[in-house]
Amino acid sequence: MSKFIKNLITPNDLSLDQLNDLISLAQDIVKNPELFFKSAEGKVLASLFYEPSTRTKFSFDTAMLRLGGSVIGFSDPSTSSTAKGETIADSAKTVSQYADIIVVRHPKEGTALLMSKHADCPVINAGDGGHQHPTQTLTDLLTINSCLGRLENLTVGVCGDLMFGRTIHSLVTCMSRFSNINFVFISPKELTMPEYVKETVTKNGKTYVETNNLEKAIPKLDILYMSRVQRERFVSEEEYMRLKDYFVLTSEKMSLAKKDMIVMHPLPRVNEIAVEVDSDPRAKYFEQVKYGMYVRMALILKMLELK
Ligand code: CP
Numbered sequence: 001m002s003k004f005i006k007n008l009i010t011p012n013d014l015s016l017d018q019l020n021d022l023i024s025l026a027q028d029i030v031k032n033p034e035l036f037f038k039s040a041e042g043k044v045l046a047s048l049f050y051e052p053s054t055r056t057k058f059s060f061d062t063a064m065l066r067l068g069g070s071v072i073g074f075s076d077p078s079t080s081s082t083a084k085g086e087t088i089a090d091s092a093k094t095v096s097q098y099a100d101i102i103v104v105r106h107p108k109e110g111t112a113l114l115m116s117k118h119a120d121c122p123v124i125n126a127g128d129g130g131h132q133h134p135t136q137t138l139t140d141l142l143t144i145n146s147c148l149g150r151l152e153n154l155t156v157g158v159c160g161d162l163m164f165g166r167t168i169h170s171l172v173t174c175m176s177r178f179s180n181i182n183f184v185f186i187s188p189k190e191l192t193m194p195e196y197v198k199e200t201v202t203k204n205g206k207t208y209v210e211t212n213n214l215e216k217a218i219p220k221l222d223i224l225y226m227s228r229v230q231r232e233r234f235v236s237e238e239e240y241m242r243l244k245d246y247f248v249l250t251s252e253k254m255s256l257a258k259k260d261m262i263v264m265h266p267l268p269r270v271n272e273i274a275v276e277v278d279s280d281p282r283a284k285y286f287e288q289v290k291y292g293m294y295v296r297m298a299l300i301l302k303m304l305e306l307k
Pocket of ligand 1: 054127
C-alpha cells in the first residue's frame with residue numbers, strides 16, 4: 001500500500017484515490033464515531049493560528065479530542081515567541097519537537113509550505129492568505145457527497161469574492177479533477193477568478209463561464225457556493241464598502257433555483273445570505289460545519305497512519 005501524503009498544503013497534494021478514500025473514511029466516522037474515540041490516544045496536535053478562526057480551529061481541535069488525542073497551540077500569536085521575533089522556520093522546528101502534527105493558519109501566502117520544510121512532523125495548511133484552504137475543500141467534498149450522493153456530473157456556481165477567496169480557489173482547482181464538472185464564476189468584475197485557477201480548470205478539460213448576474217446563473221446550478229467579500233484582503237476600505245453587498249442571496253432568488261440545488265458557504269457570513277434562507281432545506285452551510293469536523297478526524301487518522 002502506498003504511503004499517505006506527508007504534508008497537506010493544497011488539495012492537489014492528494015490524488016483522486018486518496019480524496020475518495022478520505023471521504024469514505026469520513027463517512028464511516030459519521031456513521032459510527034464511537035469506533036474512533038481512542039484512535040489517536042497519546043498523540044498531540046499543535047494548532048497555530050496567526051489569523052482569526054472559529055470553524056477551522058475548533059473543528060481541528062474537536063476532531064483531535066474526539067479521536068482521544070490532545071491539543072496544544074495558540075489563537076493569538078502575540079502570546080507566543082513570534083512576538084519576540086522568532087521566525088516561522090524556527091517556530092516550526094520547535095513545535096514539531098512537542099507535537100505529532102501541526103495545523104497552521106497564517107495571513108501570508110506560502111507560510112504553511114515554509115513550515116512544512118522546517119518541521120519534523122506533518123504540517124496541514126489551515127488557510128494561507130488569499131491562496132488555499134485545502135481542509136475546507138475536504139469539508140466541501142464530504143458535504144456534496146453526503147447531500148447529493150456524487151462528486152461528478154455537477155454544475156457548480158461559486159459566487160462572491162473569487163479573487164481573494166482561498167476556499168473557492170481550493171474547491172475549484174480540486175473539483176476540476178472530477179468527471180463532468182462545469183463551473184459558473186459569479187463575481188463583480190473587480191473580484192474575478194485569478195488566471196491560475198482558470199488555467200487549471202482548462203488544463204483539466206473542464207469549462208467555465210463568468211458572469212456578474214446571480215439571478216440569471218442560479219437556475220442552471222446543482223451547487224451554489226456563496227462567499228464573503230473579505231474586508232481583511234482589501235487595501236481600500238472605500239472599495240470594500242462599495243462591493244461588500246454586491247450579492248445577497250434571498251428567498252426570492254432561491255425561488256429561481258432547482259428544487260435539489262444545495263447552497264453552501266464556508267462561513268463566516270456577513271450579509272451575502274439573508275437569514276431567511278437558513279430555513280430552506282437546500283441551505284446546507286451549517287451541516288457543512290459539522291462535516292468539517294468529521295473529515296478532519298479522517299485526515300488526522302490518515303496523516304498519522306492510525307487505525
Ligand atoms: N471556513 C473557515 O475557514 O472558517 P473560519 O475562518 O472560522 O475558520
